[in-house]
Amino acid sequence: MTHVKHLRCVLCKTTYPANKPVFECSCGGPLDVIYDYEEIKSFVNTPDFKRQEVTHWKYWPFFPVEHLDKKISMGEGGTALLRSTQFKNTYFKIEGMNPTGSFKDRGSTIELTKARKFKAKEVVCASTGNMGASIAAYAARAGIRCTAFIPTFAPKQKVAQIKAVGTKVIPVRGTYELAVRKTLELRERKGVYLTGDYAYRGEGQKSVAFEIIDQLDWNVPDNIVVPVGNATLLSATFKAVSELKKVGLIDELPHIVGVQSSGCAPLYKAWKSAAFKKYQGTQDIIKTIKKPKTIASAIACGHPVDGVKALNYLKQFGELTTVTDREILSARKELGIEGIYVEPSGAVSLAGMKKLKLRGTTVCVLSGHGLKVLL
The missing domain is CATH 3.40.50.1100 (Rossmann fold)
Structure with missing residues (x-):
């Protein structure tokens, strides 16, 4: 089940099919996931929906995930x-x-579920710490290699957390934006799957x-x-x-x-x-x-x-x-x-x-x- 119609550029409104990995518009603009809300209504406007236990995946109809049994999950959500x-x-x-x-785990469960659907062999991210730790853990859970570009100002506790699950950490002397550019360069060279603050994470x-x-x-x-x-x-x-x-x-x-x-x-x-x-x-x-x-x-x-x-x-x-x-x-x-x-x-x-x-x-x-x- 998925109620996704397509991806759409926030700036120029160009649309992209949801069955292929796309991370940004050709104009450089960020993408948004567009749903068919009439279809979603039929799933959520029921007494059973409201009575369900509060967990992240309770809201599956609002997520771009086709098969719930193929999700990459570590029990995220349902926080106090x-x-x-x-x-x-x-x-x-x-x-x-x-x-x-x-909170980054809520986005990582979706991103790594999509990465595995698209048969990604390796994912890459840029992070000041939390997102890197989250993506690293979910990538390990999915059995996908992970590389993280981390600015040197990131707290050492977070860097240790990223390394602990087998992710390759590449220190970046500079800003978070420089780390992001490094991920784009790696994708250009090796065709790795981009994770981070792209459409599916949100x-x-x-x-x-x-x-x-x-x-x-x-x-x-x-x-x-x-x-x-x-x-x-x-x-x-x-x-x-x-x-x-x-x-x-x-x-x-x-x-x-x-x-x-x-x-x-x-x-x-x-x-x-x-x-x-x-x-x-x-x-x-x-x-x-x-x-x-x-x-x-x-x-x-x-x-x-x-x-x-x-x-x-x-x-x-x-x-x-x-x-x-x-x-x-x-x-x-x-x-x-x-x-x-x-x-x-x-x-x-x-x-x-x-x-x-x-x-x-x-x-x-x-x-x-x-x-x-x-x-």
């Missing part, structure tokens, strides 16, 4: 949604409970928002707050809630907030720019941050791969904000008081919530476990 003991009407989505310790990350609303008994929170690096989780959250509304599972949309570190905030700056007021979604208006400077290394992405997708949604609803390293560390300590241990990037959402003084029921997505980065 905890009510805060300090902040009124606030919940925390604990993504560090995923198999490799971050489809898997939608389940964070699906689960949040499901765990709230299908009551839509006023706000969902997510950290932003490559903006894949942000754009996936926008898409997820939009899809739930399209198929009639919810009647209203939450306010979605993306939070970047003030030391690496290219998406926020584009959103606040004069160019965004005239933005039509046909070009990339994001200016690269060449030297990110933040304690939140997991979101130190100087040019968000999914930034254009996120900006398209931001024209409709939601907002962005930034937080300082001091605000991030303060939020991390407050989470510790509640017994929750996160890496700095995992505390970004709470820091953003506090800065904006959000009202109403708010869910902060805590993206990664504290053992990922030892300060």
Whole structure:
């Protein structure tokens, strides 16, 4: 079963068939997965669907996967949604409970399922740590070789995690964007399968928002707050809630907030720019941050791969904000008081919530476990 119609470029709207591995449009634009929502409705608008246990694969009708019995899974998803003991009407989505310790596993299960379907012998990725650890683990599970280009600023704990499952790690002296270029060069030379923040990863990350609303008994929170690096989780959250509304599972949309570190905030700056007021979604208006400077290394992405997708949604609803390293560390300590241990990037959402003084029921997505980065 799959309800995918095709892939479509976010910029020029060119379409591509879904039965072949395509990673970006010929114009350089990112691709989006387009579904037949009328077909999806028949699967999810039933009492049985809502009664199912909350797991990542409960939302299979919203994923680009044909055969559930051929999925590459490590038990991802179904993470806890905890009510805060300090902040009124606030919940925390604990993504560090995923198999490799971050939300990235939700995307990796889809990407490696697709990689095996397309008979990939080797996958390659660029990562500041979490995605590399996740792809490495799922590639090992799938029996597929993996190479990871990792900037030298990546935390050593994450590099060790990547190496532990047999992935070849190639250090990159420079930015995350340079690491991405290295993956593209390797694909050009060897024809390896690209993994990372491409169309299929975002489809898997939608389940964070699906689960949040499901765990709230299908009551839509006023706000969902997510950290932003490559903006894949942000754009996936926008898409997820939009899809739930399209198929009639919810009647209203939450306010979605993306939070970047003030030391690496290219998406926020584009959103606040004069160019965004005239933005039509046909070009990339994001200016690269060449030297990110933040304690939140997991979101130190100087040019968000999914930034254009996120900006398209931001024209409709939601907002962005930034937080300082001091605000991030303060939020991390407050989470510790509640017994929750996160890496700095995992505390970004709470820091953003506090800065904006959000009202109403708010869910902060805590993206990664504290053992990922030892300060």
